[in-house]
Amino acid sequence: xxxxxxxxxxxxxxxxxxxxxxxxxxxxxxxxxxxxxxxxxxxxxxxxxxxxxxxxxxxxxxxxxxxxxxxxxxxxxxxxxxxxxxxxxxxxxxxxxxxxxxxxxxxxxxxxxxxxxxxxxxxxxxxxxxxxxxxxxxxxxxxxxxxxxxxxxxxxxxxxxxxxxxxxxxxxxxxxxxxxxxxxxxxxxxxxxxxxxxxxxxxxxxxxxxxx
Amino acid sequence: xxxxxxxxxxxxxxxxxxxxxxxxxxxxxxxxxxxxxxxxxxxxxxxxxxxxxxxxxxxxxxxxxxxxxxxxxxxxxxxxxxxxxxxxxxxxxxxxxxxxxxxxxxxxxxxxxxxxxxxxxxxxxxxxxxxxxxxxxxxxxxxxxxxxxxxxxxxxxxxxxxxxxxxxxxxxxxxxxxxxxxxxxxxxxxxxxxxxxxxxxxxxxxxxxxxxxxxxxxxxxxxxxxxxxxxxxxxxxxxxxxxxxxxxxxxxxxxxxxxxxxxxxxxxxxxxxxxxxxxxxxxxxx
Amino acid sequence: xxxxxxxxxxxxxxxxxxxxxxxxxxxxxxxxxxxxxxxxxxxxxxxxxxxxxxxxxxxxxxxxxxxxxxxxxxxxxxxxxxxxxxxxxxxxxxxxxxxxxxxxxxxxxxxxxxxxxxxxxxxxxxxxxxxxxxxxxxxxxxxxxxxxxxxxxxxxxxxxxxxxxxxxxxxxxxxxxxxxxxxxxxxxxxxxxxxxxxxxxxxxxxxxxxxxxxxxxxxxxxxxxxxxxxxxxxxxxxxxxxxxxxxxxxxxxxxxxxxxxxxxxxxxxxxxxxxxxxxxxxxxxxxxxxxxxxxxxxxxxxxxxxxxxxxxxxxxxxxxxxxxxxxxxxxxxxxxxxxxxxxxxxxxxxxxxxxxxxxxxxxxxxxxxxxxxxxxxxxxxxxxxxxxxxxxxxxxxxxx
Numbered sequence: 001x002x003x004x005x006x007x008x009x010x011x012x013x014x015x016x017x018x019x020x021x022x023x024x025x026x027x028x029x030x031x032x033x034x035x036x037x038x039x040x041x042x043x044x045x046x047x048x049x050x051x052x053x054x055x056x057x058x059x060x061x062x063x064x065x066x067x068x069x070x071x072x073x074x075x076x077x078x079x080x081x082x083x084x085x086x087x088x089x090x091x092x093x094x095x096x097x098x099x100x101x102x103x104x105x106x107x108x109x110x111x112x113x114x115x116x117x118x119x120x121x122x123x124x125x126x127x128x129x130x131x132x133x134x135x136x137x138x139x140x141x142x143x144x145x146x147x148x149x150x151x152x153x154x155x156x157x158x159x160x161x162x163x164x165x166x167x168x169x170x171x172x173x174x175x176x177x178x179x180x181x182x183x184x185x186x187x188x189x190x191x192x193x194x195x196x197x198x199x200x201x202x203x204x205x206x207x208x209x210x211x212x
Numbered sequence: 213x214x215x216x217x218x219x220x221x222x223x224x225x226x227x228x229x230x231x232x233x234x235x236x237x238x239x240x241x242x243x244x245x246x247x248x249x250x251x252x253x254x255x256x257x258x259x260x261x262x263x264x265x266x267x268x269x270x271x272x273x274x275x276x277x278x279x280x281x282x283x284x285x286x287x288x289x290x291x292x293x294x295x296x297x298x299x300x301x302x303x304x305x306x307x308x309x310x311x312x313x314x315x316x317x318x319x320x321x322x323x324x325x326x327x328x329x330x331x332x333x334x335x336x337x338x339x340x341x342x343x344x345x346x347x348x349x350x351x352x353x354x355x356x357x358x359x360x361x362x363x364x365x366x367x368x369x370x371x372x373x374x375x376x377x378x379x380x381x382x383x384x385x386x387x388x389x390x391x392x393x394x395x396x397x398x399x400x401x402x403x404x405x406x407x408x409x410x411x412x413x414x415x416x417x418x419x420x421x422x423x424x425x426x427x428x429x430x431x432x433x434x435x436x437x438x439x440x441x442x443x444x445x446x447x448x449x450x451x452x453x454x455x456x457x458x459x460x461x462x463x464x465x466x467x468x469x470x471x472x473x474x475x476x477x478x479x480x481x482x483x484x485x486x487x488x489x490x491x492x493x494x495x496x497x498x
Numbered sequence: 499x500x501x502x503x504x505x506x507x508x509x510x511x512x513x514x515x516x517x518x519x520x521x522x523x524x525x526x527x528x529x530x531x532x533x534x535x536x537x538x539x540x541x542x543x544x545x546x547x548x549x550x551x552x553x554x555x556x557x558x559x560x561x562x563x564x565x566x567x568x569x570x571x572x573x574x575x576x577x578x579x580x581x582x583x584x585x586x587x588x589x590x591x592x593x594x595x596x597x598x599x600x601x602x603x604x605x606x607x608x609x610x611x612x613x614x615x616x617x618x619x620x621x622x623x624x625x626x627x628x629x630x631x632x633x634x635x636x637x638x639x640x641x642x643x644x645x646x647x648x649x650x651x652x653x654x655x656x657x658x659x660x661x662x663x664x665x666x667x668x669x670x671x672x673x674x675x676x677x678x679x680x681x682x683x684x685x686x687x688x689x690x691x692x693x694x695x696x697x698x699x700x701x702x703x704x705x706x707x708x709x710x711x712x713x714x715x716x717x718x719x720x721x722x723x724x725x726x727x728x729x730x731x732x733x734x735x736x737x738x739x740x741x742x743x744x745x746x747x748x749x750x751x752x753x754x755x756x757x758x759x760x761x762x763x764x765x766x767x768x769x770x771x772x773x774x775x776x777x778x779x780x781x782x783x784x785x786x787x788x789x790x791x792x793x794x795x796x797x798x799x800x801x802x803x804x805x806x807x808x809x810x811x812x813x814x815x816x817x818x819x820x821x822x823x824x825x826x827x828x829x830x831x832x833x834x835x836x837x838x839x840x841x842x843x844x845x846x847x848x849x850x851x852x853x854x855x856x857x858x859x860x861x862x863x864x865x866x867x868x869x870x871x872x873x874x875x876x877x878x879x880x881x882x883x884x885x886x887x888x889x890x891x892x893x894x895x896x897x898x
Contacts, residue, residue: 022650024531025632030582036346043706043741044342050740050770057766068788091365094314104314109279112311115776116280116802122809123830124233124476125226130833131480132487142484149477152440153470154247167250179425182825185841187871189823192845193710195864198656200713204856205848207720207749226813266568280776280802311774344706354580372605376565378580392801393705405895418802418826 007203014201054079144173215493218486229479236475240468247467254427255444258412258434261385262292265301269384270373272351273305274399275316281391281416282315287462288414288442289389290319291449297327304374304383306338306359308347308394313340313363331364332371339363344394345402352380352403381407385433389414396423400431414441439466519621522595524628527575528640532632533582537574537593539623544569545597549604549616552576556590556627563604563612578630590629596620638895645895652870656863663859673858680819680837681850687793687817688725697732697767698722699791701782701807703798703822704738704775707745711823711844715798716742716749718847722795723753727762735768736785738778743770779803783810796820796835797844800827808834821847 013035020032058072085099093100133139150156151170157163199205265271273292277285296303305320307313317337324335338359341347350358355377356368369375377383386409390396396413400423404411412434413423420437427435436445442462454460520539527534537550548567553560565574576593579585598620604612636646667673691698700722702715719735726733735750737743747768754763771781783806786794794811796804796818804820804827811818812834820831821839831838839847842864849857878889 018653022636022646023634024529024636025634026532026582026587027632029531039708040343040346043739046739046741046744047773048740049744050773053740053743053770057769071784094317101314104311108311109282109315111780112279112774112776113282115779115806118806119802120237120472121230121233122805124479125229126805126809126830126833127476128229128479128483131483133484134487142480146477146480149473153473153477154249155470155474157250174421174424175428178421179428182422183425185823185825185828188842188868189845191864191868191871192714192823192842194653194656194867195660195860196710196714196717196845198653198660199857199860200717202657202660204660204860205717207717207752207848278775353577357580376605379577381575382565393799416802422826 003206007206011201011203014197018201051079144177148173215490218490221486222483222490232479233472233475236471237468240471244464245467245471247470249440249443249447249466251444251448252441254424254435254437255441256434256448257427258414258436259295259445259448261410261412261433262295262387263299265296265299265384267300268302270302270304270377271296272377272380272383272386273303274351274386274388274390274395275305275307275312276309276395277315277389277391278309278311279315283461283465284416284439284442285389285391285414286315286319287439287460287465288436288445289316290323290461291442291446292387292389292414293319293323295449297324297329301384302334302373304336304338304377306351307340308344309391310340310342313337317363332366333373336366336371336374337363338368338374345398348394348398348402352407352409355379379407380409385410385412387412387414390419391416392419395419396426396432400426404431414445417441439469519623520595520597522593522623522626524591524593524626526628526631529633529636529638529646530631532630533577533579533587535576535578535591535593535628535630537576537595537626537628539572539595541572541597545599545620546601547598549596549598549602549620550574550576551594551596551613551616551622553592554578554588556592558592561594561613562609563616566598566602566604587630590627593626593628595623597623643891643894645893648892652867656860656867659863659866660856660859663862664856667855667858673862675846675850675858675861678839678843678846678850680821680839680843681847683817683819683837684722684795684847684851685725687795687819688722688729688731690817691726691792692729692731694792696790696792697734698726698793698795699782699785699789699811699816700733700735700795701798702735702737702742702746703796703800704778704803705799706739707741709799711799712739712742714845714848716745718797718851719746720749720753720756721848721851723750724757727754727757727759730759730762732764733767734785734789734791736778736782737768737770738773738775740770740773743768775801775803779806782807786810786814786816790814791816794818796822796831797839797847798822799824800831805830805834811835 017032017035020029055076058076062069062073062076082100082103085103086093089098089100092098094104095101127145131138131142131145133142147166148170150159151166156166159166196205275289277289305316307316320335320337324331329335339362341350341358343350347358355374359368361367362371362374380386380403386399388396388399388411390413396411396415396419399409399411399413403409410433411431413432414436415423415438417438417440420435420441423432423435423437426432436442439462443460443466446460446463450460520541522537522539525536525538527536547569548571550564550567551561552564553562564576567574576591578587578591596616598616600619602612602615602619604616607615638644638646663673688698700719702719703709703712705712707713707716723733733750735743735746737746747765750768751760751763751765754760769785771778785791786807787810791811791814794807794816796807797820800807800822801824804822808818808820808831818835819837819839820835821844822828822831823841823844825841828838828840845864846861849861874889874893878893881887881889
């Protein structure tokens, strides 16, 4: 029973939502829109569960002073602090002078930008490691990467002999093999997604339902 | 050069690479250089499609970026606002990213004030809408229901600039400044074909290649990718250079990007040279 | 002077003459949801602008200004209602198109004054009537674009083939699945983690539960959790979305139960970090640095955090297996991870690992459809080049 009801529900709702594309009638879409709204409401409610999980996992570690408990304490204090400040600010919380805005501008924005900026360094180290001409495929990858990178740099056009042709090579690489490969991945993934979706809707895959 | 040194070089501690990259980025910031660049056809097409919007029309701007993608997309965003406002084009803006409103609202207020534009009459910001693809679908179908009020709590029916627009197709064009998901792909897949919308996109450099097929298929009227795209668009919008007291951020920053690129290219080439020499020596050894 | 006066009189006459009234028709778009009508009109010359008016019902006289359009416009697609619950569509709508002689700024007027102002400033056409008509099935036949029909047939074909191949596999017919090293490496990675006494880290991507890649990742997590339980290792699942965390928790618990080790399941190992992308990335990096997993498995939808996670795992000397259909992140995973599953290989993991006939049959079915797509692409390219876009029309999808 515990797994039968979810399976039946999954099948009925799944078929109903797949039908949304093939049945354009507004009366049908009235009810699919309602279901989609319910999905959004459930997702919003799950945020509360996430909040509880954060506290449930980290608070005992702080209480028992387990390893790195200090970082967990900082996280919990930030969580509570941001919540309180956000509620206190209400609809004006994004206005200048508000504590919530200050937190956003001087804590969230720099931290977010810093994490993203790490990518510049990580790309350099990953590229240095990965772009070695170990075999034919790696050599093709290396040559294509070098052409695209040099063509993007203004100095590349000043190179003797090949400088003028480089943008054409780069555009060809980006427009032909790059797009062909992306389209192939996209089509293959879409078909895989259809098969996975059908498996879930028809109840063939059940591992997402949990333990019996 | 000794074999040991070459092997050490290939396996060096990545912190040396980070240091080199740091220096490569820092030097052009401390000692600015100016490198010229060409305008990409896709960026030109984007500029032209905005140029074609008649004065007095209204466009829909979806500002979907966050602090992380600010360096790449904010320059485009600012230049685009200047482009629209000096042509007397009105706009209705919204966002699908929760961290976007505090970023974009000050920029809207700053730039519209320069042109003497009035909130509610010449522009408005509808705020953030959760739901990702569903929100985009809803924008395609019914804007007043999706955004009953704007970010300041005004009813849509009370905003002269927004009240007569019921669906996305009612706007002259849609400009999507997109840092990822949800963004341009979702706009194209969910509503572009269905309503035959005119959509232009500015996106991060990583996502740019993904949207080239959309541009080639005519689903996007223009595409600006990453900081180079933003710099090129700045050059088109401000052909005579920056206005007094201002900087063209992407145009300046793209020089740093170029030096960074050069550093990576040199690093890769040196790494491969070391790899080949090492392999030759090892193969030749008895 | 006389000549100037006569020219001025002629000019005044021209301005005073009404613009000719256009002929208006109302069309129902094909495969319509019953909420759209196309108002089409013709006129040889462009006036200053057009105003489209609408009155609801067969005899309603309450005309409202729908839209002001430029002089070169000849069509308006009208959505008759935006709230079907409170204002369901009526049976009939009446339209008039007004050729404007002078500009009217309707946005600055009260709604009640707009219609009169527009009618006074232009010449109205005859009234055209239209009735919205909703289609129950989208086939594309009306627009001669058969994409929806073909898509329906493909979905049905996948279903039928899945059933047929599942029967074949149960009957003992051999099925070939090519070797995918990345999937083989999952079990090796679990074994490695057990030997080293370190946990496995599983990251199901950062997208919502309804994304198909996240669903696929959840399905794989169940099998991975079962294997982890059999090997008596630990698995840490780091989630970006709260709903995903709840489902992952159930899935991991089920995996441990299936393996016969319910007591080994630890709910604290399935963690929600943050729904903010880089906060999640930082938190997961923290898990990698502190808990030092021997194997990192990244299966799902990833964005900019992919390289940061993979590089951190590399520094930690973990075995890393990644799989995503997000083409923008594949290069980063390929550069930084030991094994990468590309695109549809992510959706094949479940079938590959379990060899369940029903799962293997779906893999085979999607492969046959892929073959059909490849043949269609080749055939379509050749035929379109020769000037016969038959295949194009077969897959074309018309607007809503």
